[in-house]
Amino acid sequence: MLNWIIPASDELNMFIECYWFIEKTVISDRDSFPKLNPDPSAHLILSPALDKYSYTHEQQVYSGMGSHLLNPHQHTFELDHSKPFTHIGIKFRPGALYSFSRITSAITSINVVEPLELTKLITIDQALISHLFELARKQPIHCIKKLEHYLQAWIKDVRDDQHSQLVRRVFTELETTPISELAGKLHCSQRTIERSFRRVTHLTLKQYQAMAKLEAMLEHLYQRKSSDINWADLAVQFGFSDQPHLIRYLKKQIGLTPQKYALKRGLTIDIYGGVKT
Incomplete structure (x- = not known):
């Protein structure tokens, strides 16, 4: 292939x-x-x-x-x-x-x-x-x-209106700012931010953040050997309360436990513009 x-x-x-x-x-x-x-x-x-x-x-x-x-x-x-x-x-x-x-x-x-x-x-x-x-x-x-x-x-004929401009600023701030603090950083209401973000991306802020978190976690796993992964440390690194919480989350999102993903990473892929197998 x-x-x-x-x-x-x-x-x-x-x-x-x-x-x-x-x-x-x-x-x-x-x-x-x-x-x-x-x-x-x-x-x-x-x-x-x-x-x-x-x-x-x-x-x-x-x-x-x-x-x-x-x-x-x-x-x-x-x-x-x-x-x-x-x-x-x-x-x-x-x-x-x-x-x-x-x-x-x-x-x-x-x-x-x-x-x-x-x-x-x-x-x-x-x-x-x-x-x-x-x-x-x-x-x-x-x-x-x-x-x-x-x-x-x-x-x-690109469209660059108030919604797209605000959402670009949101993406920049989300790298370091919790969703609850965006309104203060961007000097507008949380409702305005949410409405513009959904209009432009078709996602809520929480949906986008969860998907970005999953992508970062899977890339982290993909780049390491199974034997080098400390699952308890990984849970803490990505904001889970404990290892069982991490396992339940990955099972729900991709249908595999972390251990199975690590072993079958070549079959759970994002070659569509992501991790290349």
């Missing part, structure tokens, strides 16, 4: 975190149904028109063919990677799609996957999309440069 992740250029970094590519060329049982962790970011996924996709959470299945939009999601999705497929992904920063009028209307809710007519969003045809896939396999940097060339049109 071929995959890579490349950061966005400085010009687009305000809205796009990175681009990613993943391709499976043969049918195999290995990693056929990996898990996709919760993510506050939306992903625009370019895929050949006949490629099938499937995202499952409990009894809910989102399936289709071709390019699609993976909205911010609190759930852990199970992916169907049993057949060959090709994806180029654009990982937007949380709330960034609010600024792009061409695609904002596509988001109807969090926790869903929606089909898209890609050629209506980006001025390219299927032949050029196929060319992007060829470049992704052999010349990733060139692929991203060409893709960003077509995305430039989005910058011309």
Whole structure:
């Protein structure tokens, strides 16, 4: 399986975190149904028109063919990677799609996957999309440069209103400030902050903070050997009352205990713009 992740250029970094590519060329049982962790970011996924996709959470299945939009999601999705497929992904920063009028209307809710007519969003045809896939396999940097060339049109009609401006300030403050103290730091009411944040990101502040915490914890685990992880210390580091609380939390969020995640980290993945396996 071929995959890579490349950061966005400085010009687009305000809205796009990175681009990613993943391709499976043969049918195999290995990693056929990996898990996709919760993510506050939306992903625009370019895929050949006949490629099938499937995202499952409990009894809910989102399936289709071709390019699609993976909205911010609190759930852990199970992916169907049993057949060959090709994806180029654009990982937007949380709330960034609010600024792009061409695609904002596509988001109807969090926790869903929606089909898209890609050629209506980006001025390219299927032949050029196929060319992007060829470049992704052999010349990733060139692929991203060409893709960003077509995305430039989005910058011309970007929306930057009072809500997006406030939410950018919120993201900056959340790195060091509890939610309860944001109103004093930003000199506006908590209600105003909450309303603008939900309007831009489709998430509450608590939902976003919980997802960011989970992402940081999983990345911390991924970077360490199972034998090097002190679970009691980890619980304290990430603000849990004790180790059992940490275990219950991870079990609820990703369907695995911490020990099982550490052992099966290659199967519980965020290759969609996150940890690369």
